[in-house]
Amino acid sequence: PDQLAALSNIFLQRKGGTGVLVNALKGKTIAKDAAIHLGRSIQSTGRSNPELAKAIAVAGGLSSSGAPQPVNLSPEEMAKLIHAVKTTGNAERGEAIFRREDLSCLKCHAIGGAGGKVGPDLISLGGSSQPDYIVDSLLNPNKAVKENYNAVTVVTLQGKVYSGVLVRRSDSQLVLRDVNDNIMNIPLDQIDEESPAASLMPVGLLEKLTQQELTDLVRFLTELGKTDAYTISKDRVVRRWRVMKGTPDAMNAIRRTRHATAATENPAFIWEPAYSRVDGSLPVRKFDEIGKLHVSNRATGAAFVRCELEALSPGKAILKFNSVDGLKMWLGEKPIVLKPETEIELTRGVHRLTFAIDLTPERDVLRLELLDAPSSPAQVEILNGK
Template identity: 45%
Template sequence: MQQRGDPAHGEIVFRRKDLACLKCHAIAGAGGLAGPDLVSIGASAPIDYLIESILLPNKAVKENYHSTIVATRDGRFYTGIKVRETNEQLVLRDAEDREVIIPVKAIEERSMGGSLMPEGLADSLTRAELVDLVRFLSELGKVGPYAVSKARLARRWQVLETTREAYHHLISTRIASVTTADSALLWTPAYSRVSGDLPLDALPRFMFGKPQGEQADVLGFARCQIDVSTGGAIKLILNSTTGLALWLDSEPVEIKSEITVSLLPGIHTLTFAVNLPQRHDSLRCEFDEAPGSTVRFSVVTGK
């Protein structure tokens, strides 16, 4: 299986929305927290284990990822991975990657369950797709194209969904209003590939009409965040400037292949508008300290 599978296609299978792998699993911190991070699973687990984990998820549950089943005095049931517990509260992470808070005094009974990964998840896969998926997982963490770079890359993104409300908001105001915290704008999670780039097909498409005879603008919107603990100058490195517009928080930024900005402590949002017909490269965004800068920051990960 390791020799026959296609890891590139296996990554496509892994990212499929119907499988929802990234809802529970992260790679290099980008994705859900209900399951273990898979960044090095290929270097630490044999092929047989990977196959069993997909086909028989309850056979070998990784330590600290057994679920806890809770029955409360009012007749409710909860299942999730224990995040933390105090004398007052038990916090579980459920299969939707949500934290559920249960008062300890409300618990009538609790027991250990199996994996949150459902049985039969691979039933929708062809044999070739399963082989490719396992091959992809088996490459994670090994030297080669599926080893995560040490570069500080945006891996966790949010993309703007093409809702009627979002269209109305952007048309009735201006494109730059995509940076506002308006309830009409629905942002959903998206994640870079292992290589660190966000494929353009992950961006929902907005079509904005023009006068007759002119081609409509087709745009997609994506945003990522950095958390600055000590202010200073940060260098932003893009793989390509073609078809991009950028705002830092709510301020427009001139697009260049390398951009230096000075940031105060706090979480900052970079919002990209991508002209999809113009751009052919995926979106890759790398961060580094500017020369001589004392800035301290981290790229926001998670879900």
Template identity: 35%
Template sequence: MLNRRLTCVILQLTIVLSLVTTLPVEAADPPSAVGSMLTLLKSGRVPEQRLGAIVKLICDRGNEHDLKFIFDQIVEDGNWPTDLRSSSLQQLSDASTTRNLSPAGDLSAITSLIGSNEESIRTTSIQLAGQWKVASAFDALRKIATNEKTQPDLRTSSLSAMAKISPEKTNSLLKDLAENGKSFNQRSMAIQVLALIDVESAATLASQALKVADQRDNPAAILDGFLDQENGSVVLAKAIEATPPAADTAKLALRHMFSIGRTDPELSAVLSKIAGIAGDPKPPTKEELAALVKEVNEQGDAVRGEAVFRRQDLSCMKCHAVSKAGGQIGPDLSAIGASSPIEYVVMSVLDPDQDIKEAYTTRVVITTRGRIHQGLVADRTANALVLRDATGKETSIPIEDIDDEVEGKSLMPKGLVKFMTHAEFIDLAKFLSMLGKPGDYAVRSTQRMQRWRVLTDVPQGLIEEVPTLSTFEDLVLRASTWESAYSRVNGDLPLNELVEKTSQPVVYVQGELKVATGGKIEARLNSVEGVTLWIDDELIEADKEFEVELEAGLHQVSLRLDTELRQSDVLNLEFHRPSGSKAEFAVVDGQ
């Protein structure tokens, strides 16, 4: 009996094993470098404040299956808070950019994120749809790109994503928009993207669009499309030479090229000729340099020179900081006058390539797809090279995508003096030669606000009256339309520049104060006329000198300035530590 039962059990096991061996077996996921982190994340035991760091680690080092788990959590609305979903999407985008790695499996769910009401999620999802080439997202992207009510940057991103997914299907749409767009901006947007997939056709359409542009139309987007392509500037130069734009349009195009550190010779030469601007000047002889130095010393005016330095069309402050406020691409010029002879200052403006310090030598990279990237090396890893361009924008390029890399020149454009009169050049050199010397242009020694932000799109209600607390929080503290503004070397912020920028007599500006150790802090204003002041969300009864008690942390200092009520046309704000206070603090500088 026992033998009979044993025989039956063995027979049953044999049948089961035979069935198992005939079933399809799924391949195991490849080993993961972040397996333990993923297991911890799946357990649900990670504190919310640590989730972001864990997700970043997984996206930085995980494989495609690890990334798929992250993507699935983002798609399932409600699993993670909005901020984490948004930052995690950006981490997935970084993984795609730096490691050419996408989540495994079906990624069509990205379409649901493209329709998100959260702007940050929607923006990154549009980019990812293109990076991952998700074909099922094409129609959703097309709806965004062709909707005239959609923000221009989202339309451009959608068109770029469509071009990556299906260049053939996107080509005809781009050509139609480039020819028949209702505005110059619409045509520019289409031409910029078309240059990625059909540079010859894009160049022809670009020359036609530029020919009918007026002096209020900005050609920057069109130029960027070609400057990003290998030989793109050469192709555009030929098209423009055959169908030239107006002189003012050519001048605007040149200014944009110079503002981003590009002096592509063929395009620069054609535009200079059309604009009626002389070619790059020859370096001065020893005798000519001595005469220039003498003229700077005797006739140069530093006040006028600072105004030249601050001009937007010259873009000096996009790259250089003075008193620690301004661009972070080129060297800080706060002490250049005290540390360098005038001959060096003059030649640095005339010929920026003559003496480039190693830290400011650019790299020019051509990718396997024919894209050109130029900038300073911000970071280099085994996986990616990060370049920072003249505007401060950083671009990450996968090492395996680099076809060629060569040493470039200075990001400061050669020939900048073409946009100045001789007198302006002399004044600029005088200003630079005074920086760091005792007096009005000495290196800053107090906690004086130099870097500001100005609110550029101000609702009419904020112009007409001082906002309530809730309105201030919603429309000022949470506003996204802030742009950088910088004080002069002496700390004076020219209000006329802000009025011109915003086209309003009432302006909102904001600076930041970082407090390391809390305590009493004294603030000093040059004038309180027309001023309403908040620190964070608290309205402050401000006098020319007043004290506040601040805790450790980063604090926003916001001001509403009614320029029609002010006699002073500048704003100056300094912070000091009162006697007996233990507060430690510093104004936030930079770009």
């Protein structure tokens, strides 16, 4: 990858170099992995060049040169891939690939209740499914659709078309869930046509991956619910978060005021979903630095995240942190002094916790576990989902 990046820079940093590279690729064939790395290298420069992107895709046989196609492996190819998964696959790298934004796995799938509901929860995938089934699910989504997750297409009498996973059917309406997790209620007497639809998982999604990345991803999925390292523990840990996006408006709002502003309902703030890893830890190093004042090169900024608890009955609960160094918290808009195990008082209802995290080199992850307080009548749950 580094050599390909250096090679692409030779052309990109010279006037007319892009055209030279496009012409050099015409009629040529390059390895798929090389095309993927080369495309990523060029994308990382921030320059949009559709002609070059297409030339790389055509030379590497990637789907952007035409309609994505499902992949059906021969028995020999399947055996070779599964052997590679067992011998060279790395589940830790695979989990990082699964979490990549460009793949959007967590948009449709949850792990332990945190994530989308369009597809099945993958909490025990490795323990309940054979490796070849998992591979087929990735490469040819329509070949291996889990029961109760079949999609349907509905055309109404008004000519509107709806597609989604069937949630339920009653005597009066059909309920579908679309790819964005939106629920659609369609009256039965308004339906003109209903037919099976293709899987909502996009075909060709994994063409963005190199062979080693695919191997690592499958290794991770085959270990979910099968090995101790990738089995959801019984600990009540926060798995669904919201992270503040580092927009100019958000940065200005924080810098003009103070970190506590993040705990308010300020319209300048945009909160996006973030999810903990299987072990319950939330990686924070790639979060946007919002609170940095740029006073010196060594000044560290802060990231802001939120989670929610619901108290079914009032009382005390305990929050257990992996570390409280460089961490601030607000319960609602009330600041809370943190200790490794912090006791909080909750009234009945939903409560929002907001955190400011100093992005120091020592802070890699945030892990928050909910414990029962001794003799407290409180019944508290962590809110998961998307």
